[in-house]
Amino acid sequence: MTTRTLGVVMNGVTGRMGYRQHLVRSVLAINEQGGIDLGGGERVLLEPVLVGRSEYKLRELCERHNLKNWTTDLAGALRDPDNALYFDAQVTPARVGAITQAIEAGKHVYTEKPLAETLEEAVALARLAESAGVRNGVVQDKLFLPGLLKLKRLLDGGFFGRVLSVRGEFGYWVFEGDWQPAQRPSWNYRAEDGGGIALDMFCHWSYVLENLFGRVEAVTARAVTHIPERVDEAGRAYEATADDAAYGIFELAGGAIAQINSSWCVRVNRDELVEFQVDGTHGSAVAGLRGCRIQHRGTTPMPVWNPDLPVTHSFRDDWQEVPDNQDFDNGFKTQWEMFIRAVVEGTPFPHDFLAGARGVQLAESGLRSSAEGRRVELPKITL
Known part of the structure; x- marks a missing residue:
């Protein structure tokens, strides 16, 4: 040895x-x-x-x-x-x-x-x-999260048929820093220090979408600052100059559409801090950090919309958990x-670095889309 x-x-x-x-x-x-x-x-x-x-x-x-x-x-x-x-x-x-x-x-x-x-x-x-x-x-x-590795396994096995859409929810409530300490550093909320959730998370969504579903070809986004003032680590109030939430629609190569909400101003009502629902012609899946649940077209129920009657059917019970089938490392x-x-x-x-540049491109394009109120196309980057 x-x-x-x-x-x-x-x-x-x-x-x-x-x-x-x-x-x-x-x-x-x-x-x-x-x-x-x-x-x-x-x-x-x-x-x-x-x-x-x-x-x-x-x-x-x-x-x-x-x-x-x-x-x-x-x-x-x-x-x-x-x-x-x-x-x-x-x-x-x-x-x-x-x-x-x-x-x-x-x-x-x-x-x-x-x-x-x-x-x-x-x-x-x-x-x-x-x-x-x-x-x-x-x-x-995030490509190496157990939930997304299971999702990749489903994609490679053709479970979804043709992928139609991806819907993602990410985030949690980051305390303002006054009555409870903030869970994230104050620079995250100052644009002059490189803060902002769009710059942070759109870089993630770029490689997740590209490696699983297709490269992002266009984006329509809205980045906002919901909490205008926060309190830093020393107890001083400061102006939050960076966006703390970003809502994006991403058009992918191959025709699928992804919608992902990223927010540090949302209270969690889902199983994990990030979840992606993928819908395809043959089946759907909901993947988080670790878990992944699926519903095949053959087991899809037929919901009936009737606002005059209470819903007695448990839709969550119709989904099946994807087994680990392997040991997942950090x-x-x-x-x-x-x-x-x-x-x-x-x-x-x-x-x-080229993949990293595409992440920065998506963040930059998302912020431009938000500022200008329009759809922004992402040209292919060449060195």
Whole structure:
């Protein structure tokens, strides 16, 4: 058995997502399982180098997890030849500059989304990475959710027949920060800091729709700020300048229509925080984070609309749960393993910067649609 170690510069892991999902549940979890098995008796372990602005936070994280490498000097970490990979989980406005440094230093780059704040910046990064010949990838974690993996299984098996429509509901109530603490950081609600649910979630919907149903060819959207004032982490009131809800209609290649509501101002009355209903000529499904229920055309009831009589039929009981049929690992960790294999083996990585640019394109087009009150077509991006 041959084991090699790959240095990974991790920038932004003092934040909630970077710490929980990427450092603890992905990189450290990979090492705890003995690394990534490449086959042929070869394994890869990861050596994280934590980068950020706060010496105190970085030192505390290293002590907590028995790690030895941290620095506030990004350029220095990128100069180290032992560090082959750069990962970015910073706030969006800081991402482009750091990723550019990493590419110019010859590092492979894996990053949280959105890749950039604008399509122009995202395409420039994709071109720079292609020119430098480095592996590049954007986190597309929702593709690896158990519920969506089950949905993909149904699609691959032809369960739906011709897909007609997709309806999605995502979100929950994020407290304003006054009488109860907010569950999300205040920068999410400031456009000047890269906040906004359209920029955040439309990047997700881009790759979910593209990988399952077809590329988005046009969008009609409305982005709004329902809560105009919130209270930050220090207890100070501030103006919410970013959208906290976005309602979109997406026209997909192949003819299907998707409608997805994204909101941080909605109280949950569904089984999971995100749900997608897919309707096809032969069957329908409702998929969430973990579960997926189906109804075939042969078992579809015949509802009768009569407002004068109470409904006694339980429509939910007509649906069947899709079995797991496999063990599901953490989706973030699964994609980390895919990217590391692509780096080590020199193979293509499907969720690259170009895919990330398409996510930014959808967010940008959705915001333009909202501002101008019109349908916006999305031309194909080429490098």
